[in-house]
Amino acid sequence: MFQLFQRRYHFWSLCFYTDKGFQSIIYQSKRKKRRLTPMEIAVAAQQENFPPNTPLLSASHLGRMTVKEAESLS
Structure with a gap:
């Protein structure tokens, strides 16, 4: 029942160029x-x-x- 009321957020894939090279994160x-x-x-x-x-x-x-759906992406 609690799965019906999980809050949904916007998720982004951000790619930065750091000293270690390209680094991608999910925000x-x-x-x-x-x-x-x-x-x-x-x-x-x-x-x-x-x-x-x-x-x-x-x-x-x-x-x-939801956060659970996003965790399955990474």
């Missing part, structure tokens, strides 16, 4: 809108301990899904 956006703001990109990079000036190469919207 969960808690906002209701489908847009990804520059602040959210900076927060995602900071959460992964990337330097502040790490360039973002690509951002792909993976869709709106």
Whole structure:
């Protein structure tokens, strides 16, 4: 029954170019809108301990899904 009420979030695949090469992460956006703001990109990079000036190469919207569905992607 609880599976019916799981909250859905927007998930993004972000690819950064770091000193170690290309690094891809999956980011969960808690906002209701489908847009990804520059602040959210900076927060995602900071959460992964990337330097502040790490360039973002690509951002792909993976869709709106539950956390359980997103875990099956990675």
